[in-house]
Amino acid sequence: MRVEFTKMHGLGNDFVVIDDRADNLPDFATERVRQLADRHFGIGCDQFILLKPSANATCRMVIHNADGGEVEACGNASRAVGLLLGEPATLETLGGTIATRPDSADISVDMGEPRFGWEQIPLAYAMDTLAMPLGWDALEQPVAVNVGNPHAIFFVPDCDVVPLEELGPQIEHDAVFPERVNVNVATVTDRETIRLRVWERGVGLTRACGTGACATAVAAMRRGLTEREVTVILPGGPLRIGWGADNRITMTGPATVSFRGSFAWDDFA
């Protein structure tokens, strides 16, 4: 059996997308996803995205990190799937149902409402999520936000000099985050602009993280550091993030098809 895929990216955060809305493919086990995502032995991607039928939405978007683990949300992949579907659509995810729509050359996504309760992040025990009383070397007092998936955001004078490849994995796996966490280091450059680098749970450093941009924007707004509409500049490029009076987050940015291909099911056992 051959399986068709589309290789896509949002600002360099890349995906293998498989459209199984017809629901006739066998299950993708963790090990098969890991092999497909491997950059040396597979197709290579940060996230593996499977589209399945949904009773209540245009489709169900199943999201796996490169380590094989299934996760609740992926902002950049939501834009990519929005581009593939080509018209306003709703995507059922483990983190909730979100809505995508074409917006000029970009795709806009209604990412839903952020959550701030310690048990909603989740954290291991009760604490202030606007300034967690914890630190890892020079990274201190993060804001914790759940935007479908869990994020810790550290505001620092210059995010480019933080050794995120060392601190990211330590923080991701700290016992205070029972479901692990995405680690964001952010620098507010003015009231409408934030620079951001992200160590993604289950992947590592990526060129961009859409949910990280949403969580960071909301964290900056909660701390009074920015206006309610900001540009978040990631290594792969900018995203526009708004947090409306209706408490919903909107993310707007590009999505791109890199190439299409197919593989034999038995090549990835």
Ligand SMILES: N[C@@H](CCC[C@H](N)C(=O)O)C(=O)O
């Ligand atoms: N790249 C993503 C986030 C993907 C999931 C994340 N690594 C997690 O484990 O929660 C994005 O664009 O949001």
